[in-house]
Amino acid sequence: MNFSENSENPLSLSNAGRTTIKKTASLNGTGLHKGGKSEITFVPAEEPSGIRFVKTDVFPRQAIEAGLKNVIDTARGTSLGIGKHAIYTVEHVLSACMGLGIDDLDVEIRGDEIPAMDGSALPFSLALLGAGMKFKQNQPKKILNLSGKFEISIEKAKYKVKPSGSLQFSVTYEHPHKLIKKQTAEICLEKDDYVKEIAPARTFGFKSEIEELRKHGLALGGSLENAVVIDENCFLTSPGGLRFENEFARHKLLDLLGDLKLTGLSLRNLSVEASYTSHRTNVNFAKLLLERTGK
Numbered sequence: 424m425n426f427s428e429n430s431e432n433p434l435s436l437s438n439a440g441r442t443t444i445k446k447t448a449s450l451n452g453t454g455l456h457k458g459g460k461s462e463i464t465f466v467p468a469e470e471p472s473g474i475r476f477v478k479t480d481v482f483p484r485q486a487i488e489a490g491l492k493n494v495i496d497t498a499r500g501t502s503l504g505i506g507k508h509a510i511y512t513v514e515h516v517l518s519a520c521m522g523l524g525i526d527d528l529d530v531e532i533r534g535d536e537i538p539a540m541d542g543s544a545l546p547f548s549l550a551l552l553g554a555g556m557k558f559k560q561n562q563p564k565k566i567l568n569l570s571g572k573f574e575i576s577i578e579k580a581k582y583k584v585k586p587s588g589s590l591q592f593s594v595t596y597e598h599p600h601k602l603i604k605k606q607t608a609e610i611c612l613e614k615d616d617y618v619k620e621i622a623p624a625r626t627f628g629f630k631s632e633i634e635e636l637r638k639h640g641l642a643l644g645g646s647l648e649n650a651v652v653i654d655e656n657c658f659l660t661s662p663g664g665l666r667f668e669n670e671f672a673r674h675k676l677l678d679l680l681g682d683l684k685l686t687g688l689s690l691r692n693l694s695v696e697a698s699y700t701s702h703r704t705n706v707n708f709a710k711l712l713l714e715r716t717g718k
């Protein structure tokens with residue numbers, strides 16, 4: 424799937440208006456961390472209501488806006504909640520929305536966690552593209568306007584942001600593991616193909632950490648079907664091996680895009696360089712970015 428072939432990339436259309444999808448699309452599977460079954464349905468949103476997760480297995484239905492104020496947890500994933508209702512691991516769906524330039528969408532969910540699918544954002548991206556893009560010409564996008572450049576360190580992470588002629592991201596992932604060391608992934612969202620370059624990059628974890636994660640109730644649904652496991656001397660994957668030589672950096676970029684979607688604004692004309700990122704630092708960075716733009 425390539426945007427340039429069908430000219431449907433909303434990010435390259437300057438006045439396309441807010442974007443939703445044309446029809447519903449459903450996916451189901453097992454959550455990565457909680458391990459429960461769940462089903463999600465992408466539903467077009469006619470109003471400029473942003474991205475919302477809607478729990479449909481409770482009465483009354485509970486909508487949870489994908490906004491920074493609703494973030495309840497950032498350990499190994501980004502989770503949203505209101506009151507006693509929570510939706511875990513929302514970042515890959517949000518990344519697909521960011522990559523495809525979708526502004527308004529209801530993500531109905533039966534269950535507590537977004538299904539992990541193959542550990543990437545590809546199944547979500549393909550389902551959304553399959554539903555078709557709908558441009559709402561009379562509803563302008565809200566753009567995040569940054570007045571100057573800034574650099575910020577949050578824990579070990581570093582973020583460098585500056586105004587740019589296009590929207591581009593560069594994320595570096597470093598780890599002392601002998602098979603990783605340092606890798607960088609880059610994308611210009613208006614020109615490059617998110618679906619081909621970033622969406623397929625999968626979640627990864629270290630074999631040595633998995634037991635500890637499980638003790639904390641995380642990675643319970645994890646398997647080689649939905650994650651790349653890094654062992655001492657090799658990568659354990661589903662058949663086919665790594666999808667990219669720098670798959671880990673690409674996945675870090677995928678996660679950053681998802682977490683930045685929580686600003687609720689469209690990003691434009693911005694260059695972001697990041698390293699040592701985690702969901703916790705991404706969410707804090709997104710808050711700072713919003714403060715800097717005064718939105």
Ligand SMILES: [Zn+2]
Nearest residue numbers: 514626674678
């Ligand atoms: Zn991820």
